[in-house]
Amino acid sequence: TGALVWFRRDLRVFDHAALHHALRAGGPVHCAFVFDTPILAPLPHDDRRVAFIHASLAELAAELEALGGHLLVLHGDARDEVPRLAARLQVAAVHANEDYDPAAIARDGAVAAALQAEGRALHLYKDQVIFARDEVLSQAGKPLTVFTPYKKAWLRRLDAEPAALAPWQVEPHRAAFAPGRSQLPTLADIGFASVDLAAVGIEAGMRGGAAQFDGFVDRMAAYDTARDFPAQDGTSRLSLHLRFGTVSIRHLVRTVTALAARGQAGSGGATWLSELIWREFYQMILYFNPHVVHASFKPAFDKVQWETGAEADALFAAWCAGRTGYPLVDAAMAQLNGTGFMHNRLRMVTASFLCKDLGIDWRRGEAYFADKLVDYELASNNGGWQWAASTGCDAQPFFRIFNPVTQSEKFDPDGAFIRAWVPALGALDARAIHAPWLHGGAPGYPAPIVDHAEARGRTLERYAVVKA
Numbered sequence: 001t002g003a004l005v006w007f008r009r010d011l012r013v014f015d016h017a018a019l020h021h022a023l024r025a026g027g028p029v030h031c032a033f034v035f036d037t038p039i040l041a042p043l044p045h046d047d048r049r050v051a052f053i054h055a056s057l058a059e060l061a062a063e064l065e066a067l068g069g070h071l072l073v074l075h076g077d078a079r080d081e082v083p084r085l086a087a088r089l090q091v092a093a094v095h096a097n098e099d100y101d102p103a104a105i106a107r108d109g110a111v112a113a114a115l116q117a118e119g120r121a122l123h124l125y126k127d128q129v130i131f132a133r134d135e136v137l138s139q140a141g142k143p144l145t146v147f148t149p150y151k152k153a154w155l156r157r158l159d160a161e162p163a164a165l166a167p168w169q170v171e172p173h174r175a176a177f178a179p180g181r182s183q184l185p186t187l188a189d190i191g192f193a194s195v196d197l198a199a200v201g202i203e204a205g206m207r208g209g210a211a212q213f214d215g216f217v218d219r220m221a222a223y224d225t226a227r228d229f230p231a232q233d234g235t236s237r238l239s240l241h242l243r244f245g246t247v248s249i250r251h252l253v254r255t256v257t258a259l260a261a262r263g264q265a266g267s268g269g270a271t272w273l274s275e276l277i278w279r280e281f282y283q284m285i286l287y288f289n290p291h292v293v294h295a296s297f298k299p300a301f302d303k304v305q306w307e308t309g310a311e312a313d314a315l316f317a318a319w320c321a322g323r324t325g326y327p328l329v330d331a332a333m334a335q336l337n338g339t340g341f342m343h344n345r346l347r348m349v350t351a352s353f354l355c356k357d358l359g360i361d362w363r364r365g366e367a368y369f370a371d372k373l374v375d376y377e378l379a380s381n382n383g384g385w386q387w388a389a390s391t392g393c394d395a396q397p398f399f400r401i402f403n404p405v406t407q408s409e410k411f412d413p414d415g416a417f418i419r420a421w422v423p424a425l426g427a428l429d430a431r432a433i434h435a436p437w438l439h440g441g442a443p444g445y446p447a448p449i450v451d452h453a454e455a456r457g458r459t460l461e462r463y464a465v466v467k468a
């Protein structure tokens with residue numbers, strides 16, 4: 001009897017589908033998280049995400065204990081650990097929230113099979129999205145590939161099904177928790193270093209998520225005008241909390257729709273909701289088009305020949321290190337390397353620069369972002385890279401090529417963001433900072449590694465194969 005709730009990317013004790021269902025089915029309900037070795041193996045020992053999860057688990061354990069439960073944190077291959085723990089606890093079933101990453105789907109299939117072999121069930125629930133993969137389709141019931149019709153269909157479905165926002169209550173069913181003492185390894189126990197999360201600038205856990213969202217609610221009305229300026233605090237910075245479920249997507253959408261209904265969300269509220277819908281759009285794209293993980297969404301773009309060899313490797317290394325000689329690109333890479341976060345406008349600018357100024361395969365940039373981004377999400381990262389490289393669904397047309405200098409003048413007009421991240425440019429004024437080479441350069445700062453106008457010409461030639 002009883003159940004095990006297996007936490008993964010849902011590190012909270014409120015509005016939690018799996019926890020709700022397990023508790024309602026009757027206790028005793030045990031809770032566990034597994035530091036899954038196949039996921040951890042390729043990560044650097046000072047990975048910020050592992051530190052964020054670890055800090056969030058400490059809070060989760062304390063909150064579960066306050067409700068009468070406890071949290072067991074294991075370290076090993078989840079495909080073995082979860083069935084083994086379920087057998088040790090003698091529970092009838094394991095409950096977890098769905099994770100749509102291809103690797104997670106495969107892992108969950110293996111866990112379900114192992115549990116089933118011993119007469120146990122794995123119950124999975126929709127939790128981290130409002131509408132999952134195949135729940136928003138065209139009126140003819142087909143998967144969509146363009147955002148605007150998807151968004152309209154998403155909003156129509158929400159109108160028809162407001163219960164999709166209802167919270168999955170935990171507190172009223174707390175009597176079903178199995179009491180006990182939480183067990184949490186240290187970061188050193190699992191082979192990781194403790195990292196100063198202050199550098200990320202985002203506080204971990206449910207408390208961090210709530211504080212971040214509360215602060216943003218006051219700024220939401222201005223989101224549409226402030227969101228493109230990296231020097232401003234214009235976006236929510238909730239992506240990391242959405243990644244690990246320390247906020248509830250239903251709570252976010254309920255809040256923004258309620259504010260909008262009262263006329264308090266301004267024009268920013270609707271724009272922000274659109275961004276949350278983009279998140280689900282890319283998850284849907286990945287589900288119906290799993291080839292995007294390795295190849296272009298539009299197969300014609302697989303003919304594009306990217307630069308390879310030692311020269312391309314050197315250009316790629318300069319991009320990674322923020323030494324391209326284009327100040328906004330370099331400031332953005334410094335932000336990524338220094339904090340694990342990068343502003344959305346800059347993700348677009350740096351991705352475009354890699355593919356369309358340096359001629360380097362978007363997959364190399366995608367992999368670099370995957371290593372560094374604290375909010376790394378396969379579907380959104382792949383979608384963003386394929387958008388910038390013009391290989392994706394609903395992507396930027398290939399002949400639209402961001403000019404890294406005009407982007408800089410437009411979105412960091414006084415150079416505040418650049419100055420904050422590239423100390424060598426700290427003394428330049430707003431006139432010189434976007435293109436220092438036109439103003440005598442700056443000591444310690446490289447000259448541009450490519451000429452944008454020439455690169456633009458090469459890119460148009462490179463993409464010409466698509467039309468042929």
Ligand code: FAD
Binds near residue numbers: 344351380
């Ligand atoms: P806000 O502007 O406040 O948006 C709110 C939320 O909406 C975000 O937290 C995020 O969950 C979602 N969102 C916003 N924009 C997008 C988008 N374009 N696509 C999908 N979801 C979106 N986002 C990730 O979460 N993980 C990634 O790995 C990732 N990689 C990206 C790579 C590239 C090349 C590009 C162009 C974009 C990428 N994005 C990714 C999308 C976007 O840049 C981030 O979600 C956003 O910058 C996070 O900051 P925020 O929380 O302040 O966003």
